[in-house]
Amino acid sequence: MSSRPPAISCRGLRKHYNDVKAVDGLDLEVEPGECFGMLGPNGAGKTTTIEILEGLTKPDSGEVTVLGRHWGSHERELRERLGVSLQESRLTEKLTVYETLELFRSFYERGRSPEQLLADLSLEEKRDARVGKLSGGQRQRLAVACALAGDPEILFLDEPTTGLDPQSRLQLWDRIAVHKAAGRTVMLTTHYMEEAERLCDRVAIVDHGKIIALGPPADLVASLNAPHIIEFATEPAVSEELLGRIPGVGERRRRDERWLLNAASLAQAVPALLAALDGAGARLVSLSTHRATLEDVFLSMTGRELRDE
Amino acid sequence: MSERRNPLLVLTRARILEFVREPEALFWVFAFPIIMAVVLGFAFRDHPPDPVPVGVVDGPGAPELTQALSKAGTTRPQAYASLAEGLEGLRTGKITLLVEMDTSRAPGPGPIYHFDPTRPDARLARLEVDDAIQRALGRTDPAPARETLVHEKGSRYIDFLLPGILGLNLMGTGIWGVGFSIVNARLKKTLKVMVATPMRKSDFLLAQILSRFVFLVLEVTVILAFGVLAFQVPIRGTLSLVGLTTVLGSLCFAGIGLLVAARARTLEAASGLMNLVMVPMWLLSGVFFSSERFPKAAQPVIQALPLTALNNALRAVMLEGKTFPAVFGELLIVTLWGIAAFAAALKIFRWQ
Secondary structure, three states, X not given: OOOOOOOEEEEEEEEEEOOEEEEEEEEEEEOOOOEEEEEOOOOOOHHHHHHHHOOOOOOOEEEEEEOOEOHHHHHHHHHHHEEEEOOOOXXXXXXXXXXXHHHHHHOOOOOOOXXXXXXXXOOHHHOOOEHHHOOHHHHHXXXXXXXXXXXXXXXXXXXXXXXXXXXXXXXXXHXXXXXXXXXXXXXXXXXXXXXXXXXXXXXXXXXXXXXXXEEOHHHHHHOOOOOEEEEEEEEOOOOHHHHHOOOOEEEEEEEOOEEEEEEOOHHHHHHHHHHHHHHHOOEEXXXXXXXXXXXXXXXXXXXXXXXXX | OOOOOOHHHHHHHHHHHHHHOOHXXXXXXXXXXXHHHHHHHHHOOOOXXXXXXXEEEOOOOHXXXXXXXXXXXXXXXXXXXXXXXXXXXXXXXXXXXXXXXXXXXXXXXXXXXXXXXXXXXXXXXXHHHHHHHHHHOOOOOOOOOOOOOOOOOOOOHHHHHHHHHHHHHHHHHHHHHHHHHHXXXXXXXXXXXXXXXXXXXXXXXXXXXXXXXXXXXXXXXXXXXXXXXXXXXXXXXXXXXXXXXXXXXXHHHHHHHHHHOOOXXXXXXXXXXXXXXXXXXXXXXXXXXXXXXXXXXXXXXXXXXXXXXXXXHHHHHXXXXXXXXXXXHHHHHHHHHHHHHHXXXXXXXXXX
8 A cells, every 4th residue: 555656746836827826835645545625715726736736737846746657758648547627618519418428538548438427427318418508517517527538546626516506516526425435536626615524535725825724624623622613793892802701712703793703612602601791781693603614724724714705 | 448439530520510510600611602602603794795875965867866876786875855964964974975966067967975085985885886877877897897706614704703712712611610619619628628638639630620521522512513503614624633622722721720720819819810811812812803913023922822822723623624733833832831830730739
């Protein structure tokens, strides 16, 4: 096992577009059989990074190896062994689903038959439909089916479920799970923390072209030292100083008129909070709690929300 | 695991399907050249020249004059009640010449002609009318002339035009067909998805060119059949040489289409470039009128253009029945353009 090279490895990756540092010194290593997610807001550099790893964009500096090979010397071999689904790419609208799969299948030495690919992504009913007539979710499934045409060892998916209906999203998640269960590697980018938590063995949280946190989703959430988040708003507003004195409350963040508090134990923190608000004469407008997620990790590290648009 | 099919063939088939399912594209390939040939063919069809409208001022001798002109048949006399009315008709262009009989002159009556000497048709009308009048009054020609009229197929305007339209169409469909589909694929990132697979880039470009063959056969057959059936345009050379010429022409322009689309990122940029390439050839390469009409100094450049060479070769084979050695030079020019354009396109092609 240990003699196998990492599926993907990169060191000191940098890519600048004019003044924008899209990728700014990024290192990562993905093990074979792992599902690895890059999580970050729009513009964090996820797409540039994944396209460098896919050999479609040249980095300004840094080293990339995929399956122990370099893009410069083994491009054809690597292309045979990888499957790529790009963000916002459109397949030829005038071809049918089946014709499109036949086309992509013909590019690979070995691979899955168009019939298998149709079944893989539940597209059998759309076999003879033109690509131009498909819904967004069906198109995205077709794009992933094309990426699977060469039965790839590594599947790259850039924002695979952005803008999809829940059913298409679930179908894609199932298919990614099947790929992983076969011992294959998956590398995906997303800005849905739910997707990352559900699919990924490890997640890199990316912001401004750098990895700011890396690890299994559960570990990242645990690093907050507070499995619960209390969210509330009052009338009139209360000061941070008051909240700091409440026992059992960890980090405090303000979002608009709401406060978000990290808490190790709701049973301890909530009654204490209510008592403190009562004592300060503040009336509660809203109160909710949830288990901490990757979203809270991102918020805690950057002070911004993942889907700040 | 499943069996693999030849990617070049699958790509070519995909490109053909894509094209055939685009009704607008089909229209431009087939209907457009035929409409153009019909319109121009009828505009310049063979028919005797229209009789020239001539005004005759009423008065003594006018009925005889009108009768003499009608008999000669080359003019269409119209009666005017007075000189003033006749001059009005002349001014407004209803007639090109006005005749009045002057009976006051000695030794006998003679015609007075009113016309604009800068108009060739007016001067012609004056000669025709005068000839008719003099003959009617009994002139005998000292050297009687005889006429032999020429209406040979192959020397009419439509005969000149049809090979030009064929060449023009090969250029248009080659450059548009290849260029737009490539820029569109680049724009929608279809190209990028394909580059992320092990597809050979040369297969993709070659498929663009190979798919042209299918359209070529249809396109050439439809246009030639139309010319032969509707206008009896002759094909004096061998069909195989006509075929070879159109194949080389089509490949040449597909290559130029690839080059034009090699780097363009938007349809606007591509269509600007296409016009830049095509419009000069529309005008200079002898589609509608002979390229020989341009000044001598410009001829080396004009004759080296691929459409000029293609049109010259098509006309030589179709109208003059020339054989391969006679058009070798023209075909070489066409082929070299195609190879150079394809090589350059492969080198500078932008895949993302």
